[in-house]
Amino acid sequence: DTAVSQTPKYLVTQMGNDKSIKCEQNLGHDTMYWYKQDSKKFLKIMFSYNNKELIINETVPNRFSPKSPDKAHLNLHINSLELGDSAVYFCASTGFEAQYFGPGTRLLVL
Amino acid sequence: GESVGLHLPTLSVQEGDNSIINCAYSNSASDYFIWYKQESGKGPQFIIDIRSNMDKRQGQRVTVLLNKTVKHLSLQIAATQPGDSAVYFCAENRNAGKSTFGDGTTLTVKP
Numbered sequence: 001d002t003a004v005s006q007t008p009k010y011l012v013t014q015m016g017n018d019k020s021i022k023c024e025q026n027l028g029h030d031t032m033y034w035y036k037q038d039s040k041k042f043l044k045i046m047f048s049y050n051n052k053e054l055i056i057n058e059t060v061p062n063r064f065s066p067k068s069p070d071k072a073h074l075n076l077h078i079n080s081l082e083l084g085d086s087a088v089y090f091c092a093s094t095g096f097e098a099q100y101f102g103p104g105t106r107l108l109v110l
Numbered sequence: 111g112e113s114v115g116l117h118l119p120t121l122s123v124q125e126g127d128n129s130i131i132n133c134a135y136s137n138s139a140s141d142y143f144i145w146y147k148q149e150s151g152k153g154p155q156f157i158i159d160i161r162s163n164m165d166k167r168q169g170q171r172v173t174v175l176l177n178k179t180v181k182h183l184s185l186q187i188a189a190t191q192p193g194d195s196a197v198y199f200c201a202e203n204r205n206a207g208k209s210t211f212g213d214g215t216t217l218t219v220k221p
Binding site: 004027040041042043045048057090097098099100101102103104 | 144146148151152153154155159193197199201203208209211212213214216
């Protein structure tokens with residue numbers, strides 16, 4: 001069973017479109033995250049939710065809106081996509097310490 | 111602000127040799143450190159962790175060393191294999207599970 005899953009794995013879209021990425025974890029963790037990884041592999045935290053409550057919002061443009069319907073799910077909606085949004089987006093979850101990452105969603109904005 | 115950085119962005123080793131990947135951190139209040147391995151096309155994966163009350167921790171073929179005096183930690187991989195080729199991240203974790211990640215070192219193992 002996959003511990004942290006994301007859909008879709010690949011996303012190719014036009015500038016200006018709105019898209020969503022979904023994440024689910026079956027580890028029973030309370031805390032979930034979204035990270036953005038650029039072409040240089042730098043991992044930047046975007047958001048963190050603990051038990052459906054937003055606890056970290058790292059100066060991400062408000063075109064990005066996370067939603068956590070329950071503690072096992074954390075989705076990311078992106079409005080008005082821009083070329084600079086092209087990256088790999090990782091979802092992760094944690095119980096206490098180390099984080100468990102999903103396989104990533106490769107977003108390409110044309 | 112806090113930062114976590116790796117000394118070298120790339121490291122190339124011969125198969126069978128030992129690898130050492132280094133990481134420096136700036137916040138002396140950091141009390142928990144983690145090494146992650148990211149293979150091509152996958153998400154980062156936990157390898158090993160260490161708390162600040164320890165100097166050394168060993169896993170299977172991996173050892174993490176922590177020097178709090180100079181705020182430095184290293185990951186040593188014994189008898190490096192082709193499957194060890196990946197990007198390695200150190201991360202410092204202090205509060206509410208938030209981790210600050212270093213930039214990553216790309217390890218290439220030559221056969």
